[in-house]
Structures are given as structure tokens and as C-alpha cells.
Amino acid sequence: MEPGLYHLLFISAALFFIGVFGFFTRRNLITMLMSVELVLNSVNLNFIAFNKYLWPNKMDGLFFSIFVIAIAAAEAAVAIAIIINLYRSHQSIDVERTEQLKF
Amino acid sequence: MSGSTIIFYMLAALTLVSGVLAVTTRQIFRAAIFLLFSLIGIAGLYFWMQYDFVAAVQIIVYVGGITVLIIFSIFLTQQAGDLLPKPTIARQIFSALAAFCGFALTMLQLYQHKFIGTSEEPLLPTVSNIGERMLGIEANGFALPFEVVSVLLLAAMIGCIVIALRSKPATT
Numbered sequence: 001m002e003p004g005l006y007h008l009l010f011i012s013a014a015l016f017f018i019g020v021f022g023f024f025t026r027r028n029l030i031t032m033l034m035s036v037e038l039v040l041n042s043v044n045l046n047f048i049a050f051n052k053y054l055w056p057n058k059m060d061g062l063f064f065s066i067f068v069i070a071i072a073a074a075e076a077a078v079a080i081a082i083i084i085n086l087y088r089s090h091q092s093i094d095v096e097r098t099e100q101l102k103f
Numbered sequence: 104m105s106g107s108t109i110i111f112y113m114l115a116a117l118t119l120v121s122g123v124l125a126v127t128t129r130q131i132f133r134a135a136i137f138l139l140f141s142l143i144g145i146a147g148l149y150f151w152m153q154y155d156f157v158a159a160v161q162i163i164v165y166v167g168g169i170t171v172l173i174i175f176s177i178f179l180t181q182q183a184g185d186l187l188p189k190p191t192i193a194r195q196i197f198s199a200l201a202a203f204c205g206f207a208l209t210m211l212q213l214y215q216h217k218f219i220g221t222s223e224e225p226l227l228p229t230v231s232n233i234g235e236r237m238l239g240i241e242a243n244g245f246a247l248p249f250e251v252v253s254v255l256l257l258a259a260m261i262g263c264i265v266i267a268l269r270s271k272p273a274t275t
Contacts (some may be wrong), residue, residue, distance in 0.1 A: 006214070019126070049152070
């Protein structure tokens with residue numbers, strides 16, 4: 001069977017829930033960030049698939065995914081700066097130990 | 104079964120299997136490497152759909168940028184050879200149940216829905232078309248979001264530097 005829109009949507013939904021599973025089970029901040037990256041990538045795949053198979057006369061999906069990639073890069077950089085700063089003050093990046101929200 | 108179909112299924116398997124391994128392996132460095140393979144698989148899917156520009160952006164930003172950033176932060180914060188603590192059985196079961204129920208619900212909705220696309224002349228995603236749209240200020244142009252994203256990136260970079268700066272000791 002020739003792969004089409006539904007196959008791509010299946011892959012992106014599966015990847016989204018793999019990311020959600022990782023976000024629920026992991027307790028290390030870096031691995032939780034990796035799960036968030038998987039979720040964002042599945043959303044990008046969805047946008048591109050809809051753009052290609054349903055509305056090829058426009059480019060809205062393509063631009064959405066490009067902007068999502070840019071914002072995800074900014075998010076990852078800020079998150080890693082926060083994680084490294086947290087490691088300096090707490091010597092741990094486990095979420096169970098980051099309970100105090102003060103300087 | 105044509106070659107294109109076989110390539111599609113191989114890319115899908117690469118993406119999903121390495122995605123699963125990235126969220127389940129207990130060695131954090133291997134998790135980062137499996138995430139890298141998953142992102143490469145997604146870039147391959149973009150190539151398969153002939154969206155070359157997005158695939159190139161995906162490889163440059165994710166594979167070349169974010170994964171390297173994650174690997175460096177692993178080097179800075181983890182002891183070599185440490186295994187991640189195993190999550191409790193109850194948490195694993197309930198997370199898998201929640202993820203599976205969400206997936207089943209999504210798939211159920213998806214296969215009951217009939218998508219109706221347009222039949223107009225396709226606009227090819229070549230680099231010149233993308234560039235004209237991205238910096239166009241007429242209708243269907245994306246100049247304003249482009250500028251907003253560039254300001255956001257600048258703010259994020261300055262914020263990163265400020266957050267990660269080592270603060271001076273108070274006594275000097």
C-alpha cells in the first residue's frame with residue numbers, strides 16, 4: 001500500500017505519545033528536555049504532511065514548522081542554561097530535588 | 104512494492120524505534136544518541152516528501168545544534184557511567200497506559216475523519232518560492248513573524264548568557 005497522509009499522521013501521533021511517555025517517566029531534566037524535543041518534532045512532521053497532502057497550493061504548514069524549529073532552538077538553549085545553573089547550585093538535575101524556587 | 108515505499112517504511116521504523124529507545128534507555132548518553140537517530144529519521148521523512156529546505160533546516164538546527172548542545176550539557180552535569188534511576192513500576196504502568204490511551208483515541212478520531220484537500224495547482228517548495236513568501240509583505244507573506252522570531256531568538260540568546268554567567272563572589 002502506497003504511503004500517504006494517514007501513514008505520516010500515524011508516525012507523528014506515535015512519536016508524540018512516545019515523547020509524552022518519556023516526559024512522564026523520566027526524572028532527569030535533560031532527558032525530559034529530550035522528550036519535549038520529540039514532541040515538537042512530531043508536530044513539525046504533522047504540519048509538513050498536511051501541507052504536502054491537503055493544501056499544496058499554500059506554504060503555511062512549511063512556515064509554521066520553520067518557526068517551530070526556531071522557537072524550539074531558543075527553548076532548548078534557555079532550558080540548558082537553566083539546567084547548568086541549577087547543577088551549579090544544587091549539584092543535581094533531578095526534578096524531585098528542585099523544589100525550592102528562590103535564589 | 105516500490106522502492107519509495109520501502110524507503111518510507113525504513114525511515115518510519117528508524118524514527119519510531121530510536122524514539123522509543125531514547126525515552127527508555129537508562130544510559131543518558133545513549134539516550135542522546137538515539138534522539139539523534141530519531142531526528143535524522145524525521146529529516147529523511149522530509150526528504151522523502153520532497154521538502155528539501157525543511158529537511159536541511161532540520162539537519163542543521165536539530166542534528167547539528169540541539170543534539171550537540173544536549174551532549175555538552177550531559178558532559179557538564181553527569182558522572183560518566185552512571186545509570187539513570189529506574190522509574191517505579193506504578194509510574195511506568197500509568198504513563199504507558201496514559202500514552203497508549205491518548206494514542207488510541209487520536210487514531211480512532213483520525214481514521215473516522217475524511218480529509219478533503221484542495222485540488223488547485225501546487226506551489227512547489229523551492230528555495231526561491233520560500234524566500235519570496237518568507238520576506239513578502241503582501242498577503243500570504245511572512246515578514247512580520249520572521250522579524251518577531253528574530254527578536255525572540257536575540258532575547259533568548261541574551262537570556263542564556265545572563266543565566267549561565269557565573270556570578271562573582273560577593274566578597275571581592
